[in-house]
Amino acid sequence: MRRPSRATLYGADPAHDDLHQFETSWLLSPTILACLRGLISLYIFTTIIVIWVWYGTHDERVEIGQSFSYFTWLTYWGLGFYFLVSAIHTALYARTGRSVLFNRLPRFFRVLHAIFYASITTYPFLVTIVFWGILYSGPFYTIIFPRWSNISQHGLNSFYALLEILLPTTAPHPLIALPVLILLLLFYLCVAYITYHTEGFYPYSFLNTENGKKSGTVAGYCFGILAAILVIFFISWGLIWVRRRISGGKVKRSRRDSAQGRGGFMFRNADEGGCGNEMKSVVV
Template identity: 55%
Template sequence: MAKIYPLLGVSQPFDPTFRFTTSWLLPPYLLASLRLFFALYAFITIFAIFAWDDSHHLTLTARRSFSYFTNLTYWGLAFYFLFSALHTYSYARTGKAWLRSWPRPLQAAHAVLYTTIVTYPLLVTLVFWAILYRNPWFPLVEEGWSNISEHALNSLFALFEITIPRTNPLPPLHMVCLVILLACYLALAYITHATQGFYPYSFLDTSKGNGRVTGYCFGILIAICVIFGIVWGVIWLRNLATRTLGLEGKFAGQLREEDGRDVREGGIEVVELQEESK
């Protein structure tokens, strides 16, 4: 089992140059604050939608919310930004991220969660506006705001994590994780139909033709593979550009116990080269 951790992006020690908790542009406290703001916005959106549904006697809609991939990925965004903010604050305060002390399975889970929040929101946005949305615009302000939050701002949050932190390109094995999670959601969608009598998304309705459903499923599979490749490339280019321009990152300035160097004084490249050679 230990051999799979490096393939999942979990080095030993984990994240030796603090790529998950630092930015090439923003100081740690500001990065943490923005992540916390995004988390609060996402949670407020989720609970505001629940409150609106309840006040308009739409309790069935609220109960069905976890059957929708959009909502599940939005919860993922909210929790990612909450925990990434806590990890970044702990790094900014002590020079050592809270995440560094976690068990390796949880570190792997955090790495995979990062991959989901920089890919799935882009998929959700693409599918919603290309397939599901139909004119005219939503008649109620709440509906328009909630759909913009969950089907547009979600991708803005993802783009922030793609471009601003110092994270490494996504490990290739994470592509397998994304496909497995999509397969699990597909199973959930059909369990929902079997137990509650509705399809979360109309394009999964087998009564309209199995071939049509299969085509949509393979289309989404291809889309997530393309999105994964594009995101990988953008992160790789971001790291190349910042390294070329000498923008190594904004660090907490704390002495690293692991190697006895201040990461601001040139030790960062040595650590990364040593890590790559393992």
């Protein structure tokens, strides 16, 4: 049995470069996919700017700086930059038929992009679950602005993540991404307690350990979040696997893609991610 290469384990196998998995969709043309990703990125950054303007005009300027201490905000920024970067990658592929930036950058950047993709298809669901399941206590927002901002950051974020699970031709996450996601959560835990010791507040109340009797509860929340990210990761992995099965390996390629086959179709083996499907290229 052939031992998988290190590049394969990290989701950056050179043998699969011509599949352009991060830049193509089985349903949308590369141009439409690039536009969709660009619009989502634009909405996310517009949301951030509008919220900051609201803070600045309602005597809440301090919350602009404090926002970087919240996992919600950090993942929302991550979503915005992912969709911006992926829109650029996809637009360049649609125009040239090549992975312009990926081909010029060291392969390590493909690894980083694979892990980035894993993070934006897992963390948003965690944010949504924690906010509506633990932090939100009702009644529902009656003022339009907080209603819109919370739905955008704690609801639409998961919708965007779901789109990235269902629409592209990406392979299931490399399992090596899971310990990286857990490590990032541990780093955020450090940020939360550094925030308390420097700014005097806990970003999330369930992390409050001032009362010794609450230490066990805080530990319980932390292990609960750990369990949640494990479950979310494998659900996301499974949905991607199912999507690849249902789509039958179809790929809508750029017209300028030199890998296209005669008559606009190309068939090849694609065993990565455990699918074992043929990859059918459709020129658009």
